[in-house]
Structures are given as structure tokens and as C-alpha cells.
Amino acid sequence: MKNFLSDTWIIWYDKPNFEVKIENWDQFLIELNSFNTIESFWNLLNNLLSLSNSEFQGSYHIFKKGIQPKWEDPRNINGGKWVLVLPSENLREIKKLWEKTVSYLIGGGFGSKTTPQINGIVGNIRFGQAKITLWTKVPEDNTFQILIGEKWKNLLLRENLNKIFSLNYFPHKN
Numbered sequence: 688m689k690n691f692l693s694d695t696w697i698i699w700y701d702k703p704n705f706e707v708k709i710e711n712w713d714q715f716l717i718e719l720n721s722f723n724t725i726e727s728f729w730n731l732l733n734n735l736l737s738l739s740n741s742e743f744q745g746s747y748h749i750f751k752k753g754i755q756p757k758w759e760d761p762r763n764i765n766g767g768k769w770v771l772v773l774p775s776e777n778l779r780e781i782k783k784l785w786e787k788t789v790s791y792l793i794g795g796g797f798g799s800k801t802t803p804q805i806n807g808i809v810g811n812i813r814f815g816q817a818k819i820t821l822w823t824k825v826p827e828d829n830t831f832q833i834l835i836g837e838k839w840k841n842l843l844l845r846e847n848l849n850k851i852f853s854l855n856y857f858p859h860k861n
């Protein structure tokens with residue numbers, strides 16, 4: 688039996704490149720795979736979505752089908768992002784957080800009204816820090832933005848993180 692998710696998700700990867708600029712960034716962005724069941728998600732998480740600690744590690748982007756992982760996408764352009772930053776020494780802890788946050792998102796943990804306000808998630812580890820980012824829609828109603836941050840913070844606190852972390856909201860346009 689397959690457990691279908693409410694959304695189909697596309698996995699993208701951007702390879703860091705010294706030539707990268709705002710104008711050509713999406714040339715380095717590739718679509719890797721997609722999933723719409725819990726089973727295919729775990730399979731991909733274990734085999735593909737492996738965050739590693741390297742200066743040359745690109746970012747993984749997991750976005751709902753139909754939304755490109757770019758600021759320029761109409762569903763992102765007026766939205767923003769919640770950014771979690773923490774030191775990258777403890778790779779196991781970071782991988783666990785990444786796994787927890789992605790599975791919470793795709794499994795609807797943010798709630799049936801709040802999950803539609805989230806477009807996707809991005810993760811990378813480089814230059815000594817891990818960054819996990821939730822991209823959110825146009826904040827028609829600010830209570831959703833605050834709820835997303837609060838729910839995520841509670842999830843992180845439940846994990847008993849040893850390290851200090853920061854969690855902040857930024858609009859894409861500033």
C-alpha cells in the first residue's frame with residue numbers, strides 16, 4: 688500500500704559555481720527527482736538528499752510541483768523565507784533536523800491551513816554553517832508567517848539541540 692501525500696514535490700539541486708551571478712544562477716539549477724508518497728520520499732531522502740559538510744556543497748531545494756525554487760516565481764516573489772542557521776560541526780544532528788523538518792512539512796505537520804502557505808524548503812551546509820530555509824507565500828495574513836516560525840521553533844526545541852541556533856524571517860524583496 689502506498690501513502691499518498693497532499694502535494695507532489697520536486698527535488699532540485701544547485702551546484703555552487705564561481706561564475707554564479709543573479710543573472711545566470713538558474714543555469715546551475717537542475718531538477719533531480721520528484722515524489723508524492725511517503726515511501727518514495729524516504730527512499731529519496733536516504734539515497735539522494737544527503738547533506739554533506741563541504742565548501743562545494745550545493746543546495747537542495749524541495750518545492751511543490753508547479754513552483755520553481757526561485758525568487759522570480761510569481762508565488763515566491765512577494766513572499767519570504769524563515770531561515771535556520773546553526774554551526775555545522777555536528778553533522779548527525781543537522782541531518783536529523785533536516786530529515787525532521789522536511790518530513791514534518793511534506794507530512795502536513797504545519798497544519799492544513801498553514802501548509803498551503805509554504806512553497807518549499809532549501810538546505811545546505813557550507814563554510815562552517817548549516818542553513819535550512821522554509822520559503823513562504825505572499826503573507827496575505829501575517830498570522831500564518833508567525834505560526835510557521837513558532838511551529839518550526841517548537842519542533843527544533845523538541846529535538847533538544849545542543850547548539851545555539853538562529854531562526855529569522857526575511858522577505859525576498861528588500
Ligand code: MGP
Pocket residue numbers: 707708709710712713746756757758759818
Ligand atoms: P544561495 O545559494 O541562496 O546562497 O545564493 P546563500 O548563501 O544560502 O544565500 P543568501 O540568501 O544568504 O545569499 C547564492 C547566490 O545565488 C545569490 O547571491 C544569487 O546570486 C544566486 N541566487 C540564489 N537564489 C535562491 C536565487 C534566485 O532565486 N534567483 C536568482 N536570480 N539568483 C539566485
